[in-house]
Amino acid sequence: MQKKFARTALALVVVGGLLATATPSTAASTGIKTGLKIAIMPKAVNIGYFTAWNQGAQKACKEIKAKCTYVGPTEATGPAQVQFINKIIQQHYNVLVISAADQNAIVPSLKKARAAGITVVTSDADVADTSARTVAVLPSAANRIGTAEVDWIAKATGGKGSIAVLSAAATAANQNTWIAAMGPYLTSKYPNMKWVGGTVDKSTFYGDDDATKSTAQFDAILAQYPDVAGIISPTTVGVLAAAIEKKAKHASVKVTGLGLPSDMAPYIEDGTVEQVGLWNPIDLGYVAVYAAGLANAKKFTGKVGSSFKAGKKSFKVVKGGIAYLGDPYVFDKSNIATFKKIY
């Protein structure tokens, strides 16, 4: 019985394969085959951030005339993603663009996908084993996320005064990396600015990504350092709490950090906060589809030092097989109305 099923299906596979190979031709400008079957897989569907990510991917798909499907699990776990990776292997997709929900658990499946001839590109979140994908398209280099935030606070304070940091948990690895990059950058680039506690470590307060605790820590900074000129909060929870409390207390301290446009819109619109930044998931999805399409057409190797073009911009692959978008995307009065609707 089983054999018969297998044979029927095999026939279907063959027919499907013939249909698939019949269509692709090449778009002259990019060299990417048209009619590619591309899967765009978020950590989980039903999340606004990934819906925006998919918007960017779909835009690129339209430009390269590919057929892109947004597909993924409802829970952001590796095993759940693996079921969908298996699905796209069986359906003979050409390309998989994926944000890894688990940096390890999906590695064997991605390798299987590659072995089946599928071009794999990670975007937004990478896997631990770089041989499981061609290239990773990620937001910004870790140290640039830190230093960009220093630039924003310098812009808000006019490059003067003492600065504090309102972080997430003391153990938060991402935040700690970014904060470590802020320390020397501020003292070397902005001579008229300093850390309230002397060093960045002694100027960092921890709100544990909890709204109430972050608010209390914001108040603690103002109480301990009444002349603080600016507060950087490299976490969406902290920067929102800081903006709310700043407005409530009519504080003069400047606030910036990594914020969600939809969260921060009211405070940017009323001037409480001049600007916040975050990566732009739309660009992330857009660039990843180009990287994947070009890799599929063998126009881009993904090797360190190689580069590819997405739209008008060119991206270079650096150590670890990663292409960074560049600086975090800045949200201010000029663009917040657009982005608050997106994520």
Place this chain on the structure above:
Amino acid sequence: MNRFSLTWDKGIALLLVAVTVLGSFGVPYFGSTDNISFILQDIGEITLIAFAMSYLIIAGEIDLSVASALNLSSATIGVLFKNGVPFGWAVVGGLLTGLACGLINGFLVTVVGLQSLAVTIGTLALYRGLCFALLGNNPVNQMPDDWTSLGYSNIEGTFFPYVTILLVVFGALFWVVLHYTQFGRRVFAIGINPEAAKFSGIPVARTKMVLFALTGLMSGVAGVVYTLRFASASPDGAVGYELAVIAAVLFGGVSIAGGVGTLWGVLASVLVLGVVRSVLQLSDFSANALLIVSGALLLISVVFPRASEMIRAGRKAKSSN
């Protein structure tokens, strides 16, 4: 009377055949050898635990800590391997961890005399907490390829993944013991009426202890399979698997009240759930639709036997009038 009566478990088996036939002819790629391999891999861990869980639920108990025990077994393998223990011995450590998890549950239920539902809600959290204590936020990867390939490749020359061997061996073992041995009959007797079982000389506490230990051990086996399949051990793995296991057991016709169930009903049930998911996925249903369908199937599995019971009772009442 030798009339064929359509019991729930036979219904599930028929459903399995129906969905498989439908999928093979109606859904592209469903019947491919790759897909058969994927489905078997996908249900591997859940099936292995469901075998043991069937016994436990038939005996009127439950174990909600199985997914945490699975992952604690996986975490143990990861930690031992990271600290230089040869992988084979790390696997043994993982199996023993699963067994220990089961023994702790069994001790609290049979010796201390607590409710298994309450105990295993507690150990669900406890075992998961231990995973985080062992691994912190550092998943273990880079496990030896000759081991992990057992987790994600097929038996050479076939399209069956290696986990099929475990499914066949344990499936046969659990089937024979449940339906053809004294031990199996005791499990049913305990589930039907523990008091009566006790008075007829069945060592109720000891039997339940064995069942909890067995469930723990099978969680350990599933933990090994899980570790190899994903080539890693992380503190937050296998979250929610306990619900998938219990759902599969109940859908397979095992009564949550105890005393009723067949092992092949459970096996057919996990296969149906795997096959249905595959059919829906390959028909490009969204993940949200999948969630709704699997939820509806489970609801039917609980409502239907109860409804048919009521109808039967109603008929009896009418005929006796």
